[in-house]
Amino acid sequence: MLKYTVKKYCSEGSKMNQIVMAILMVLPVFSYGTAVGWLSPMGPRLMSEDTPSSAPIHPDTISWMASVAYLVGTPAVFLYGYIVDNFGRKKALLMTSFCLAVCWSIKLYSSEPWALITARAIVGFGVSGSYVVTPLYIKEISEDTIRGTLGSLVILSQNFGNLLVYIMGEYLSYHAVLWICLAVPLVHLMVFLTMPDSPSYLLKCGKVEEARDALAWLRCRQSSDSLVDDELQGLLEEMEKDKSGRFSDAIKAIVSDKPTFRAFRITLTITLARELCGCLAVLHFASTIFDQASGGSFVLSANQQAAVLGAVQMLGSCTASSLVERTGRKPLLGGTCLVSGLAMGALGAWFYLNTGAAGGAAAWLPVACLCLCIFCDAGGLQPVPFVIMTEIFNFQLRGTVTSIVIAFACALVSIELRFFHPIADAIGMHSVFWAFASVCLVSTVYIALYVPETKMRSLEDIYDEISGKKKAKDCESAVTRL
Numbered sequence: 001m002l003k004y005t006v007k008k009y010c011s012e013g014s015k016m017n018q019i020v021m022a023i024l025m026v027l028p029v030f031s032y033g034t035a036v037g038w039l040s041p042m043g044p045r046l047m048s049e050d051t052p053s054s055a056p057i058h059p060d061t062i063s064w065m066a067s068v069a070y071l072v073g074t075p076a077v078f079l080y081g082y083i084v085d086n087f088g089r090k091k092a093l094l095m096t097s098f099c100l101a102v103c104w105s106i107k108l109y110s111s112e113p114w115a116l117i118t119a120r121a122i123v124g125f126g127v128s129g130s131y132v133v134t135p136l137y138i139k140e141i142s143e144d145t146i147r148g149t150l151g152s153l154v155i156l157s158q159n160f161g162n163l164l165v166y167i168m169g170e171y172l173s174y175h176a177v178l179w180i181c182l183a184v185p186l187v188h189l190m191v192f193l194t195m196p197d198s199p200s201y202l203l204k205c206g207k208v209e210e211a212r213d214a215l216a217w218l219r220c221r222q223s224s225d226s227l228v229d230d231e232l233q234g235l236l237e238e239m240e241k242d243k244s245g246r247f248s249d250a251i252k253a254i255v256s257d258k259p260t261f262r263a264f265r266i267t268l269t270i271t272l273a274r275e276l277c278g279c280l281a282v283l284h285f286a287s288t289i290f291d292q293a294s295g296g297s298f299v300l301s302a303n304q305q306a307a308v309l310g311a312v313q314m315l316g317s318c319t320a321s322s323l324v325e326r327t328g329r330k331p332l333l334g335g336t337c338l339v340s341g342l343a344m345g346a347l348g349a350w351f352y353l354n355t356g357a358a359g360g361a362a363a364w365l366p367v368a369c370l371c372l373c374i375f376c377d378a379g380g381l382q383p384v385p386f387v388i389m390t391e392i393f394n395f396q397l398r399g400t401v402t403s404i405v406i407a408f409a410c411a412l413v414s415i416e417l418r419f420f421h422p423i424a425d426a427i428g429m430h431s432v433f434w435a436f437a438s439v440c441l442v443s444t445v446y447i448a449l450y451v452p453e454t455k456m457r458s459l460e461d462i463y464d465e466i467s468g469k470k471k472a473k474d475c476e477s478a479v480t481r482l
Contacts, residue, residue, distance in 0.1 A: 033161020
């Protein structure tokens, strides 16, 4: 069936099948994006007198709904790591869509607190599946020439999901939004069954002919093509190099080797900056924040302002891939972190001076500050740490480091979202935004001093800089010249 598709619809060597498969792969990430954004328009509706539940939902329940997904996502990362290695990329991705379909089904069945929290807990499997399975799957099916472009679809699809649910939340009913959101994972479950697993995984299972057929279909070539044979041989050689891939061995390598451990520490620190910059909390509680900020005086409603935020996030995602190649990793990460910190600081000052109720022209300031923060997050703070992580570790450690870092990120976000509202109520919204600003500004200094530039550099060169050998070599060269 796959071969006939190649002959009929694709020219020889076309990348069309890779693009189509990558688009289908990111549908679960899109669905996860709708799950993230859903709480922003629906949270205030659930807490209002016009709630679809039997009684208005308590704000503490909303906080649990926001955080429990990432609380579950922390251990789920390692579960998906096991499923990916032992059952395949395709089954792991289908499981991600199945979990998201269950989430939306539970919300349709009941709007009571127990159902809402349970459904949000299941979203934890969605976030883990999205960010453990999808980037790996895309890497293994795509050619080098389009790998970066296809990889950028991951963040782009999540942000598009955020934007779409913001818009739907403003104009559609509570249950209409749920039905539309449920349709996405159901369509993915039906359509993706026809797609192949990755050639790398099929080779790992000893299914050489299936791997050949899958690779030929992805490259829009005949199975007997010499280019398919060459690429298949390259995958086999790469697999031979990667036979020492036990989790315990990778941990030992990270801890015992000083430059590798420093690289690991740098990765965790920039991940901390990414997750505690405040942007994820803003995305979850955008409507609530805008409602407090405008006090009803702004031209747009809170949900419409949140939709503007989603559009800005989409714009940031679209520019991220070109910016990271033009400016380099370190300048883009440091620059977006600095600007985000200044914007968060200004937002905190605005809340402090206006005590949550703006008047007249001043109502535009929180919208502008939040849009700037979200643009910086999507344009640098969110994607660049992932890029650095893949360039700062070899292929033997990359999978283990990714699992640990994503689990660490989920744990941070679960704490952040659980206590955002309680802390804001206790010490004021302004103090929370100042805390986010402090994280960004301190992280900017750390990035300037300790994070290496990884663009177009060998691993050996990067590790020389991390361990201080590069400075020593530069000093020796300077002394020699003198």
